[in-house]
Amino acid sequence: MQPAFTPTRTAALERLQAFVPKTSAYASKRNYDLEGHPHVSGLSPYIRHRMVTEQEVLEAVLGRYALSTAEKFVQEVYWRTYWKGWLEMRPSVWTSYRAGVQGALNRVQTEAGLRAAWEEACRGETDIAAFNHWAQELVETGYLHNHARMWFASIWIFTLRLPWELGADFFLRHLIDGDPASNTLGWRWVAGLQTKGKTYLARPSNIARYTEGRFNPEGELSSFAEPLDGDPHPDRINPPMPESWDRTAPTGLLLTEEDMSPGYILGSSFKPATTAALLCTDKRSPLATSPVVENFTAAAMDDCLVRYKESFNDSKGLLPNLDAIENWAAKAGIVQIVTPYAPVGPTAETLSELARRLQPKGITLIRALRDFDTEAWPHATHGFFRFKEKIPKLVGRLKGLKAA
Ligand SMILES: Cc1cc2nc3c(=O)[nH]c(=O)nc-3n(C[C@H](O)[C@H](O)[C@H](O)COP(=O)(O)OP(=O)(O)OC[C@H]3O[C@@H](n4cnc5c(N)ncnc54)[C@H](O)[C@@H]3O)c2cc1C
Known part of the structure; x- marks a missing residue:
């Protein structure tokens, strides 16, 4: 694979x-x-x-x-x-998930049985051949079919009885498409935390049918899926609104892995004075993100910078960290940075930190929403x-x- x-x-x-x-x-x-x-x-x-x-x-x-x-x-x-x-509209669900991952990783440090079971699951060394195959497929290719994601998450939670946050973290570290919303809420949905009381149970007959007999874990899986306990959904906050900004002011463009098609920001009326890029893939988890994800994202950003190079006056390319971005902004003689809106997740957290650092320097950070999302x-x-x-x-x- x-x-x-x-x-x-x-x-x-x-x-x-x-x-x-x-x-x-x-x-x-x-x-x-x-x-x-x-x-x-x-x-x-x-x-x-x-x-x-x-x-x-x-x-x-x-x-x-x-x-x-x-x-x-x-x-x-x-x-x-x-x-x-x-x-x-419910960003605290992400914050709670992050705390849950940290809590579960702390338990892994002190509970040898949990640690062994978690490591076996991540390496694909359990007694369930189908599950082992998907764990290895994920690690090697950075992708899993949707049905495999559902089966895998269900087996992780209800058969192996591992903390769901560790499973979501395993996915987020290894999926090229690893996404704070789809992944966290997908796992919560399987666990019965998202649609209260409704869980997803992986059944051997369903797996046999939809893998055309490649796998048939008859007798190996839990036959019931009791919903996990969790907090009620938090109150909704307002969705983000588009920010207006002055296209004639000296402006930097900051690209991230959240949106590598910045054409909706660029255009005849706007050419950034300077451009830089930052990746936050290493912040997906307290543990290391897979090289498959890191390599894909870095190469994809290179591709983006090359595709749009005619739209930039000056491009510093991919910078290694937030300090380098702060330095770039401070030296560029700009009054604002525009960046594609980053939805809830590690990039948004990093951008909030950047905005805090830039404020005393008189540089504003503008998060440009796409109309598609706003609508x-x-x-x-x-x-x-x-x-x-x-x-x-x-x-x-x-x-x-x-x-x-
Ligand atoms: C436990 C679990 C975790 C998941 N984690 C992620 C994740 O981190 N990132 C991610 O992008 N998707 C995630 N999904 C959703 C879904 O599995 C993938 O989007 C889909 O498998 C991607 O493959 P595809 O492009 O071939 O999908 P296709 O079936 O070809 O679908 C086309 C597109 O629709 C969207 N899509 C399809 N199904 C879903 C879905 N159930 N939820 C949200 N979007 C969907 C994706 O953008 C996908 O590319 C998760 C699902 C589960 C059950």
Whole structure:
């Protein structure tokens, strides 16, 4: 098993083009986890970093099929948007998850049995062949099929009885598409913390069917999934609003792994005085992020900087840390930095720290929201069912928005 994702926008567009004709069969085949994952798009590593945007993906698919034909795929793309909007309005769920990871890692230090079980699970050395396969597939390729993610998380929580936060942390360290919203809330959903009282139980017959017999863990899995205890959902805060900024003032552009298509910020009326990039992949976890993730993201950022170089006056490229970014900003003679809006997660936390450091220097940090997010996120008020009803309207408005 090799990492199968070339970290360029060209590769993302090729993958999208190859997938579009498969959209009509997606609803009936997407649940099959087969070698090579022929029935799903494999676009998540690219969408996650917005090397190709949700809007571009939706427009490509809806350029060929009616919404009724492509409905299931369109809904899946909007699941990502929904989770993001949900977490934006309840950021303390991310903070609690982070505390939960730290707490569980502390337990691992003192409880030898837990430590051994956790290490066996992460290495794929349990008694469950299917689970071991997925653990190794994840580590080697940086990707897992959605159904495998659900089975894996369910077995982790209900059969191996390991803390869910350690499983989510394992995913976040190894998934190229590792995403604070989709991952944390995906794990919470399996555990019964997201939709209260509703858990996801991995069943041997379901695994055998949707792997076409590659695996059949009959008798190896828990046959019940008792929801985990957790706090009620926090009260909703307001979703973020677009900030206005002066495009004529001396401005720096800061790129991060959250959005590698800054074309919606750049344009005829704005060329940044100076540009730099920062990656926060190392902050996904207290433990080391996988080299598969680090290498993909660094190469993807290089690709982004090359693609947009004509739009920059001066580019310092990828800088190693926040100190270097602070230094760059202080020396550049700029009054503001504009950066693609980073949703809840390590990048947003790092940007908050940067804003704090820049304030005494008289430099403001502007987080530029995409219209796509501004329009959709406020609808993530309740469950996905209610959000889903807004999809036709959201899709109908895509034409007026900037795609990349
Ligand atoms: C426990 C668990 C953890 C997950 N962690 C992540 C994560 O860290 N990052 C991540 O991007 N997705 C995550 N997902 C969602 C989903 O598994 C992946 O987005 C999907 O498997 C990506 O593969 P694909 O691009 O081939 O998907 P496709 O089926 O081709 O779907 C197209 C796109 O729709 C979006 N999408 C599809 N299904 C979902 C979903 N259930 N939730 C949110 N978005 C979805 C993705 O952007 C995906 O690229 C998780 C799901 C579970 C159950």
